[in-house]
Amino acid sequence: MKNRSYEDWIDLHWQRTLTPEETGQWEAFLQENPDHREEWKWDQQLMEGVHHLADVPLSSNFTSRVIRSVEHLQPDSVTQESEARRSESGGWSKWWSLPGIRIAGTSVVLLAGFWLWQWDPTAPSMVESITTVTQAETVPTVEELENFDAISGLAQTSADVDWELVFAMD
Amino acid sequence: MPTTQDSDVELMLQVQQGNLVSFEGLVDRYKQPIFNLIYRMLRDADEAEDIAQKVFIQVYKASERYRPTAQFSTWIFTIARNLTLNEIRRRSRKPNTDSLDATIDPEGDQIPREYGDVKSKDAREEAMRRELLNRIDLGISELPENQRAAILLCKEGDVSYDEIARILNCSVSAVKSLLFRARETLKRRIKHYVSTGDWEE
Numbered sequence: 134m135k136n137r138s139y140e141d142w143i144d145l146h147w148q149r150t151l152t153p154e155e156t157g158q159w160e161a162f163l164q165e166n167p168d169h170r171e172e173w174k175w176d177q178q179l180m181e182g183v184h185h186l187a188d189v190p191l192s193s194n195f196t197s198r199v200i201r202s203v204e205h206l207q208p209d210s211v212t213q214e215s216e217a218r219r220s221e222s223g224g225w226s227k228w229w230s231l232p233g234i235r236i237a238g239t240s241v242v243l244l245a246g247f248w249l250w251q252w253d254p255t256a257p258s259m260v261e262s263i264t265t266v267t268q269a270e271t272v273p274t275v276e277e278l279e280n281f282d283a284i285s286g287l288a289q290t291s292a293d294v295d296w297e298l299v300f301a302m303d
Numbered sequence: 304m305p306t307t308q309d310s311d312v313e314l315m316l317q318v319q320q321g322n323l324v325s326f327e328g329l330v331d332r333y334k335q336p337i338f339n340l341i342y343r344m345l346r347d348a349d350e351a352e353d354i355a356q357k358v359f360i361q362v363y364k365a366s367e368r369y370r371p372t373a374q375f376s377t378w379i380f381t382i383a384r385n386l387t388l389n390e391i392r393r394r395s396r397k398p399n400t401d402s403l404d405a406t407i408d409p410e411g412d413q414i415p416r417e418y419g420d421v422k423s424k425d426a427r428e429e430a431m432r433r434e435l436l437n438r439i440d441l442g443i444s445e446l447p448e449n450q451r452a453a454i455l456l457c458k459e460g461d462v463s464y465d466e467i468a469r470i471l472n473c474s475v476s477a478v479k480s481l482l483f484r485a486r487e488t489l490k491r492r493i494k495h496y497v498s499t500g501d502w503e504e
Contacts, residue, residue: 143486144479147457148464175490182439182493183458188335189342192352196330199359200323206364 137162139169143176311375318366326366330359333376336459337383343455344387346444354390358383377466380459384452384470391448435493438502442489450485453478 137145142159145151151159163170192198311332317325337358342351361382369378443451452471456462468475496502 140479140483144464144482147482175494176486178435179439179486179489179493182436183443183454183489186339186343186436186440186443186458189339189348189351191334191338191355195334195338195352195355196327199330199334199356200327202356202360203323203326203363206360 139166139172146176146180312371315366315369315371315375318363319369326363329362329375333379334359337379340380340383340452340455340459341387343440343443344384344448344451345390350390354386355383357386361386373469374466376462377469380456380462380466381470388448435496438496439489439493441502442492443485446485446488449473450481450488453481454485454489457482 137158139162142162145155163173311329314325314329318329334355338351338355341354341358342348345351345354358379362379443454446454449471453467456467456470462470464475464478468478471478471481473481492502
């Protein structure tokens with residue numbers, strides 16, 4: 134490519150070292166275009182300056198810090214994997230969200246409960262005990278027994294005298 | 304143990320098999336250019352180290368998905384540039400005292416620099432050269448973000464214009480345009496500095 138412009142040459146200089154052939158062409162270009170010589174001086178200065186910028190000092194333990202961080206990543210990834218596996222296998226909650234499955238499941242639980250209740254041999258006696266307890270008369274509370282008015286208000290025994298019994302005793 | 308002959312792709316394929324030694328080889332190979340790029344984009348050494356670390360962690364995490372269709376350097380510089388851009392955006396949304404320019408001291412030499420073959424040069428000339436390099440470094444930090452990234456990727460070597468275009472997600476002609484504008488700005492400032500001794504125009 135012999136018809137390079139000045140900017141093309143500068144781009145080439147920035148990208149790589151020129152081959153001997155290119156160097157000859159470049160020198161010929163500058164001889165043909167002496168007005169670019171002055172500009173080339175500044176371009177050269179800038180290019181050298183940029184390429185010679187020193188490396189910025191980096192911590193001496195940088196590599197070991199990176200490796201340590203990466204090693205710490207390993208258990209995390211294992212954890213993530215196992216979590217992912219768990220969520221795949223434990224997808225029952227996803228199924229439970231389906232209404233049909235929910236109704237069927239609830240029915241099964243209720244039927245099982247009913248059957249268990251039916252099957253319990255102590256159930257009839259328990260029902261009898263509960264009935265007896267609920268039918269029993271309520272006993273006065275402790276407060277009522279301590280309160281005189283309440284006591285006098287309680288139902289009294291009959292005031293009729295059994296005279297036959299009295300005479301018999303006499 | 305990885306050797307310098309092992310290509311980046313070979314090392315990455317070994318990393319895919321869980322080879323941490325190969326990964327260490329890649330970190331050693333790329334840590335300096337990646338850190339240089341991030342530091343010169345952010346001007347904050349601590350933050351730059353954190354981001355550089357994240358770059359390598361991301362490379363490791365994504366190693367299973369890596370396919371050797373593109374150059375490894377393009378891939379890692381793209382990750383570095385994206386993470387740095389995220390940080391720049393985060394800072395611009397939440398400005399604080401640690402601004403991008405907070406650590407830049409135009410008069411000071413904040414990073415110790417070493418240059419080869421100092422003995423053979425005149426001390427004064429060398430001091431002037433060092434000073435000019437500092438100014439160029441400062442000038443780069445003041446370029447717009449995409450021009451800065453383009454010129455720094457150029458500086459890190461072995462990154463072609465095609466690769467820069469892929470990293471910056473633009474066309475090759477756009478890369479040329481970015482570099483042209485960056486060079487023009489820097490040259491103008493160098494000319495001004497050399498003629499007046501003052502960097503600010």
